[in-house]
Structure formats: structure tokens, C-alpha cells
Amino acid sequence: MSQISELKKNDTKRDGKKTQDDIVYAHIFDAILEQRLSPGTKLNEESLGEIFGVSRTIIRRALSRLGYEQVVVLRPNRGAVVACPTLEEARQIVFARRVVEKAVTELVCDHAQKKQLEQLRQMVRDEQACFDRGDRGAGIRLSGEFHLMLAEIASNPPLLSFQRSLVSLCSLIIAQYESGAKSHCSYDEHFELIDAIAAKDKARAVSLMMHHLDHIEEKLSLDDEIATDDLRAIFSNVRNSK
Amino acid sequence: MSQISELKKNDTKRDGKKTQDDIVYAHIFDAILEQRLSPGTKLNEESLGEIFGVSRTIIRRALSRLGYEQVVVLRPNRGAVVACPTLEEARQIVFARRVVEKAVTELVCDHAQKKQLEQLRQMVRDEQACFDRGDRGAGIRLSGEFHLMLAEIASNPPLLSFQRSLVSLCSLIIAQYESGAKSHCSYDEHFELIDAIAAKDKARAVSLMMHHLDHIEEKLSLDDEIATDDLRAIFSNVRNSK
């Protein structure tokens, strides 16, 4: 179908030292973050290979990396699908993210330099522009990248890599459970957060961050069983009436 | 060299649903945890393939998984080596672990059942037995598995997977920076921790856990530049006297 023209050998000039599976990984990762790939979508190795113009070997590497981050589920002998977190899993992911974001926020308050704060503000302006022009997908991606940028400023590589996984999982959750067209992660809150960081007000920054995550969690409680495709849950009443 | 006899197709009976690269992964992971593989060791794909009796494809998958967990470093075109965390990286890893262990400890205080507490106690007894009989390697591995078991009881898969990575990285750090023969992670502290959990005393449990991690960090400060192999740091004074 839609062929991504030439990410072959010669292309490595521009991509620096990125290897081929990095590129494939990034493309799929972005597609998930932008919600062009919805939860549950089957990721066929051969099709992907044709789309990206590489062999299954490369696709396989990219998929197993995504699988390690739990953004896709690798079912032995049955292929990979975009993850479909259940409600319980979603709550666990948000909880883990609270833990990481709290630590990241505190570190950022200590470490952040003026230049980095300006970069953050620019990111949020870009995000705002996306939502204003109706490009929800790119907006969601930039919103996720904002949180990744925070983790980067925190200067703790292990936390950053964990954050990467959690941010993409949250994007999946939003895709799955957010019913209304309401902005999921409003940029106003991002601006407020930056101000608190600039003032080195840890307590306020952390509180804003937690409040920010509350929004995601509220949606989970609201929609509850409605959005889930778990048949077992939907028909959990059947056995009783037998 | 030492051939691990037959982890071929037929062996899958006993291993349940584990696939071949899982087995290879687990073997290398354990070897690192038990410090039979020291930091910096080159992991040749073909040699490993011969040792485990599988093709490079399988070895490659196992290595990239270890690479994702940052337990081995994958240098493009130059192969994989067991990670050698620098002092700074070591401190970052311990910091990340503080963050995760704190959350895990609190969750465990809420979730732990009697049966699980007994399992934990049994693990620490096994660990004690290993150290008593002088099997330091297995002791260190069991000590790591104790902390993984805690993360499992916490019932939060994302935190567990992060903990897995951090525990093995810490094992590497201990291997690299622990000079004395002193027990690095004394089982007494593990017993105390279990008691605090059984009493559902969150504050005390968390405090014990933090104290536990202090021990690792203290070693880092003590040994400081002595244990590091970073030539640049060792000869950082040269340029001035030129």
C-alpha cells in the first residue's frame, strides 16, 4: 500500500548513525502515539516489511523492541498486535507513571536550565498549535514528547527509558478509553507546570503533575466497562442466570 | 567450551511455553546476576550460539533483550559487551531504584498475603544458606530475586519489568565497585523488612528499604575513582601539567 520511499542503505547519510530497525521502530512508535494505529491492530511482519522496504528480520527486531516496552503484545506463534490494556492494566500503568513523574518532576526542578525551560515552552506552543488547527494526532504525540523531554532534563537514563514505555502506553489508553473530544492533556496545565519548575517550587510542580494524571484516571472511571472489549467482563453476569 | 546439553526442541516439555531465546536470555541474565560474567566481557554471537546449541538468530534476540534492559551494551557493528556502569551511571541507577523500591514497598504492605510472606522468608533462608556455605554468586542472585519477588507481589507489571532491569544493573554495580568481601545486601535486613511488611508498617518498611539501598551507595562513595576504569577520569590532571 502506502510505500515509505527508500529508507535503504543510502539514506543513512541523513539519519546519522540510526540503524534500519531504529527507523522502523520510530515509525511504528509514532503511529501508535498519534493513534493512527489503534489498539488491537494486527502487525503482520511481511506486510510491514513491504511497506518499509526491508526484510522481516528488521521488522522482527523493531517489533520485539516495541514488545519489550509492552506497547505491542507478542503472542508466540500468533504474531504481534498493538496492545489493548484492560482497565486494570490501565490503572497500573497510570500508577507507575505517577511514581516516575513525581521523581522526574523533582529532578527537573533541581536540574532545569533557562534554555531548557524555553525549549519546553516552545514544545507546548507547538502542541497548542496542533490542537488549534485540529491535528489531534500530532498534538497527542507532542504532548507525550513533552513528558519525555521532562524525563530527559531529569538526566536519569533509566527513568527516561521507563518513561518512554509509560508515555506510549498512556497514549494507547487515551486512544482506547477517551470518549469525548475533550482535550486529554491540556496544554494550559503544561504551561503552569513549566512556571512551577521555573520557580523551583517542587511541591507545586509535583501537585500539578499529579493533578494532570488525575485527568487520565478520571476518564477510566467514567467510561469503565463501556469502552472495554473484554467479552468475559461484558458477559460476566451470564453464568449466574444459568 | 562448557556445553549446555540440549535445550533443543524436545526440551520444551519441561520448560512449559518458554521459547528458546527466553532460555538463552535467562542463562545469560543469571550469569550476570551471579557475577560469573564480569562487566566488560565481550559476548560473541557465534560462540554463544555454539555453547547453547542454537543459531545466531536466537542469541541475537536474547542479546537485544538484555540490551534493552541495559544490562549489556550493544555497540553497532561492534558486538555486545556486559555493561560497565560508570560511577555517575551507577548513582543514577541506584536513584531510580530508590524511586521504584519505595513504591513497591508501599504496594507490598497493602497487598501481601500470609502465604507470600512465608515464600519471602523461605527465599531469605535460602539466600542465607548460600552465603553460609560460601556460594556468593548464588547468594547474590537470590538476593536480587528477593527484590524481584517483592515487585511481583506489588502486582504492577510495568513496575516489575522496570525493577528487573534495575536489579540486574545493581548486581553489575556491586560486581564492579564492591571491594571488600563484606556481604553486600545482608539477609538480616531482608528479614527485618519482611517483619515490617507483615506488620503493615509502611513508614518503617520504606525506611528499611532506603537504608538497604544506602549500603550500595556508600560503597560507591568509598571506592570512588579507585574502582573505575575510566582512563579519562584517572588522567584528568595530565593536560594541566603539560
Add this chain to the structure above:
DNA sequence: GTTGACTTTTTTGTATACAATTATAGTATG
């Protein structure tokens, strides 16, 4: 029309062959 066994097709898992890259050894030269 539905169910269940059998066959065919598709898809994934693994090994292997070849290409590209890096490491090593040897040789010549100053």
C-alpha cells in the same frame, strides 16, 4: 444451516548464506 474433521494457505520461528563492517596481522618505509 451448523458442526466437525480434513486439507490448503498463510504466518511465524529458526537456520543459514551472503554482504558490510571492523579487527588483526603483516609488510614496507622512514
Add this chain to the structure above:
DNA sequence: CATACTATAATTGTATACAAAAAAGTCAAC
């Protein structure tokens, strides 16, 4: 003797072929 260069070997990166498993399709029996 040290250094730079070249040729060779070893090692990793990628594609492909084949084996194993799962999915889809076929057809008969009820």
C-alpha cells in the same frame, strides 16, 4: 624500532529459505 598502510581474517548486519505452527477454507454428515 615505530608508524602507516594494505591484505586478510573475524564478526556483525541483513536477506532469504525452509520448518513448524496457526488460520482459513472445504466438504461431508447430521
